Amino acid sequence: MEWYSNTAVAPAYMDVANSNWLWISATPVVLMVLLQAGLFLRRAWKNGQEMGLSDDQLRSGLKTGVISAIGPAIAVLAAMLALIATIGGPVAWMRLSVIGSVAFELPAAEIGISQLGYGFGDDGITETAFATSVWTMTLGGIGWLLVVAVGTPHMEKARERIVGGRDTLLPIVTSGAMLGAFAYFVSGEITSGAPETGSAAVGGLVMLALLKLADERDVQWIREWALGSAMAVGLVVGMVVHAAAGGGW
Amino acid sequence: MSPSDSSESVYESNFIPYINRWGRITSLLAVAFSFGPALTLLAIFDIVPPAGAIVGGFLSVAVTFGLIWFIEPISYYPVLGIPGTYMAFLSGNISNLRLPCAAAAQESADVDAGTPQGSIISTIAIAGSIFVNITILTVGVFALVPVFEALPEFGRNALESYLVPAIFGAIFAQFGRDYPKVAAVGLCIALAMTLLMEFGLLAFLPGVPLYAVIFVSVFGTIYAAKVMWENDMIEPDS
Structure with missing residues (x-):
């Protein structure tokens, strides 16, 4: 593919992809992830004390979680660049904060635009093709969430039945x-x-x-x-x- | 009642019911909110993709990842526990971020994995890792978008064109490392199917026959892996 020819302007869909409206629309779901982590953290701290864990142990657990996350979280940024280059900042930010792994999001985005015959890096990718990518990532990503939301309390039984030896x-x-x-x-x-x-x-x-x-x-x-x-x-x-x-x- | 009995009962009858209740509520709300950008494109920008493209895109993703929606939670559940399963699948990055953080925290707080105390500590550690992860992603995206936009045209086009194949190659290699024979068979199947499609030999199928290529690639490779496993041609993952 001749990526340098006929590309005097950036793909038109990038204006939409990096627009303020998309930043706003991507924010609530990211806040939901933070809310869940906050609720679970508060409750685990309280019940942990009742279960006889010392404040030192609880603090040490939190500190280790925070410190251990820094390296891998910065490493994720490198992969984020590929998503920013293809689907713009807001959707990249949201997709990697929620469910988020590049191994799913990038293929899903590629499948989305290929429905209209494009591949990333092609000239003239349309706003419609970009929107198809966003829909494909959204619908594909909820699979894990629905399985977890509905199935987690029953996971032990399901595991025995499916894996069974x-x-x-x-x-x-x-x-x-x-x-x-x-x-x-x-x-x-x-x-x-x-x-x-x-x-x-x-x-x-x-x-x-x-x-x-x-x-x-x-x-x-x-x-x-x-x-x-x-x-x-x-x-x-x-x-x-x-x-x-x-x-x- | 001994201390371990009472901590067991706080965990089972107080902590876990709370986690199941709020885990489900927050996950389902996240499902609803995750439609934000797609609906904004529809309502604010009037961008209406053809229904066939959305259905085709969804079916292709479902064929590719549908099995994994079920297998991943079931596989990770024994190590993540109930709270960890909700948090890890809502926030992603399980093997590279959540599991290492949880394991390191259990080590430093001196609790055993698989016990109620271990689960409390891993909950706290994963929550901490989520705050860090989202903070870094947020700072990072605001720093990286202007950098990307300031790049000269050929630089942007190169990023758009050649980062994606490198990532696909790298992830294929990462999984292929443990099962090189399965990887070789999978690549032959997928390449043959892709060429069939490129040369128009799948045109007898309705719509864009991408889904057929993906279906045969994914399930053909799974079948090949299963046959090899049954014939002791591959070592099970340790």
Whole structure:
């Protein structure tokens, strides 16, 4: 795809995607996440004291949670850049604050615009295609919330019934589903052209190398930064391949 | 009544009912509020996507992730506990953020995972991690959007075009690491289906046949993984 040609103006949908109205509309659901965390925290503190946990233990738990979150939360920002570049700030902010993982949001956004025949990076993506992405992410994301909202009190029984002695099969089905889904997304990139193929291949290789390194040395922060690093290297490779060889096929 | 009996009963008859009640209420309200941006595009900007596109988009996502909606909560539940399940699935980032925070907090507060005390501490730790996470995302998005908008055109286009394939490749590699044979089979299936679609050989199907490509890729790969597992060709995840 010729990303530099005929792109004197930014995609028109970005004005809508970064508008004040979208910031306002994205805020209530983020506040709901904070409200839930606040309610649970207050109650756990109170009941924890009644259960004989000391104030020191409670404080230490909170402090550790806060400190441990800083590194991974900053690492998530790197992935957020990809969403800001494709669906704008407000929706990126909301989708990563709620349910939020790049592994779901980005594919869902891509599926959304591809319903109207586009891929991210194409010229002339319309506001309608952007809106289809937003609808697709919204409808797809509520699946987890509904299962959790309705199912959590019954999870113990459901688990026994579904897993029932086949504990080792469950991670294999999950991995099979994720691998099948991401094989599909990678295939879409491979058929888009040489720069996309290079970016996907190198992104994968960097990820493998960093995770291997993190395991061997047992260093957690390498694991946290693996995706961000893979993105950065993949981006550069995509640009270099494009400059050297053009769009490819 | 011994102290452990009374803490067990505070946990079971006081804490958990409160969590189930408010967990459900907040999750369902979040479902409703999550429609905010989509409805704003509709009501304020008059952007009405074709119904077929929304249905097609939803079906494709449901085929891709529908099984995972159920499998993930069931898989993580034993480690997250009841309060952790509500919080982690509302706020996301489970394996990279919530689980490490909860485990580290239980370690530092010297409580055992799987006990009522352990669950209280992990609730507190996950709540703390959510405040930090959302604060950093909020500061980050306000910092990053102007940076992105100030980039020259080719820079923005490069970000739009080449970050996404790198992420797809990286996540595929991350899952493929544990099951390389399944990954290889999955990629062959998905690539073959994508090429069939590109060359118009799926045109006999109604609508945009993306859903068929995704369906065959996802369930074909799951089936291949299951067959390999039954024939002891893959090691179960430890």
